[in-house]
Amino acid sequence: MENVKREFEEELKSVKNFEELKQLKAAYLGKKGKLTSLFKKLKGLSEGEKKEFGRKINELKEHFERLLEEKSKEIFEAIKRESIESEAIDITLPARGINFGSLHPITKTIMEIEDIFRSMGFGVEVGPEIELDLFNFELLNIPKEHPARDMQDTFYINDNVVLRTHTSPTQIRVMKRQKPPVMFISPGRVYRRDSDITHSPMFHQVEGLLVDKNIRFSDLKCILTGFLKLFFGDVKVRFRPSYFPFTEPSAEVDIGCIICGGKGCRVCSNTGFLEVLGCGMVHPNVLINGGYDPENYTGLAFGLGVERFAMLKYGIDNIKLFFENDLRFLEQFSYHKGRLL
Ligand SMILES: [Zn+2]
Numbered sequence: 055m056e057n058v059k060r061e062f063e064e065e066l067k068s069v070k071n072f073e074e075l076k077q078l079k080a081a082y083l084g085k086k087g088k089l090t091s092l093f094k095k096l097k098g099l100s101e102g103e104k105k106e107f108g109r110k111i112n113e114l115k116e117h118f119e120r121l122l123e124e125k126s127k128e129i130f131e132a133i134k135r136e137s138i139e140s141e142a143i144d145i146t147l148p149a150r151g152i153n154f155g156s157l158h159p160i161t162k163t164i165m166e167i168e169d170i171f172r173s174m175g176f177g178v179e180v181g182p183e184i185e186l187d188l189f190n191f192e193l194l195n196i197p198k199e200h201p202a203r204d205m206q207d208t209f210y211i212n213d214n215v216v217l218r219t220h221t222s223p224t225q226i227r228v229m230k231r232q233k234p235p236v237m238f239i240s241p242g243r244v245y246r247r248d249s250d251i252t253h254s255p256m257f258h259q260v261e262g263l264l265v266d267k268n269i270r271f272s273d274l275k276c277i278l279t280g281f282l283k284l285f286f287g288d289v290k291v292r293f294r295p296s297y298f299p300f301t302e303p304s305a306e307v308d309i310g311c312i313i314c315g316g317k318g319c320r321v322c323s324n325t326g327f328l329e330v331l332g333c334g335m336v337h338p339n340v341l342i343n344g345g346y347d348p349e350n351y352t353g354l355a356f357g358l359g360v361e362r363f364a365m366l367k368y369g370i371d372n373i374k375l376f377f378e379n380d381l382r383f384l385e386q387f388s389y390h391k392g393r394l395l
Pocket residue numbers: 311312313314315316317318319320321322323324326327
């Protein structure tokens with residue numbers, strides 16, 4: 055009995071996990087276990103000896119069970135301690151931070167332009183980028199062979215279909231769909247065969263159209279002057295007579311150079327002014343082509359280049375920066391009106 059006890063206690067010391075513990079338990083307390091086999095020796099003993107021996111074996115069995123229970127707890131605690139240590143999180147380490155995307159400066163500029171015109175009551179319309187020659191040119195008073203077609207290097211898909219060279223065809227599309235009054239702007243992509251430091255073959259325009267009774271040139275001046283002052287701040291605004299086939303009379307709009315403050319610099323070619331807009335009163339032929347009666351209705355129209363507005367506002371000197379998707383450039387525009395976008 056003493057030997058069995060010593061052996062058990064010795065073997066228990068080397069037990070490291072539940073599997074070994076289970077094996078040890080079976081080896082002593084199992085059906086053919088060392089302790090169980092001691093019970094078999096009871097047969098050959100006298101009644102008095104049986105009682106004494108049986109009591110001692112039972113005590114030993116209880117002793118073994120107690121030791122096994124303690125060992126089991128010990129193994130469980132060790133496993134728990136190990137997993138806590140291995141899964142520990144160091145909450146004092148610096149956080150990784152979250153990268154927010156940002157709006158493209160062109161998108162931001164269009165949104166700012168839209169905000170200003172919406173505040174004046176203009177709606178927003180969009181037209182297709184693949185456009186009929188009819189809408190892009192003819193109904194805007196630019197028939198085939200008209201010299202004004204030379205002003206715009208056009209991408210032709212076939213004789214009748216083009217990549218629109220301006221957002222003006224939206225004027226015709228909306229007029230054909232809707233009775234006057236109409237009052238909307240139309241932002242979008244346009245395409246011309248042109249590429250240098252200030253021109254890209256794909257760029258963005260915003261078109262504007264207002265047709266109603268008694269619309270006058272003074273309305274055009276008021277709307278555009280207000281818009282330019284809201285967009286660029288308190289700048290000088292001047293209207294210069296010009297020519298466009300779809301407006302009569304036509305004007306180009308300049309603002310006082312925001313780079314040099316009007317003193318003259320490279321950007322404004324020493325004139326002190328920057329051209330930013332084309333505009334005019336809608337040509338009667340265009341009103342007729344849109345289905346409106348020019349005897350009863352007059353209209354004003356304007357168009358601007360979004361890239362030019364963004365370049366002037368943010369001091370960007372190369373149009374290609376907008377389309378190279380360099381994050382170092384784009385990330386500079388992640389703040390909008392003091393909040394993160
Ligand atoms: Zn200047």
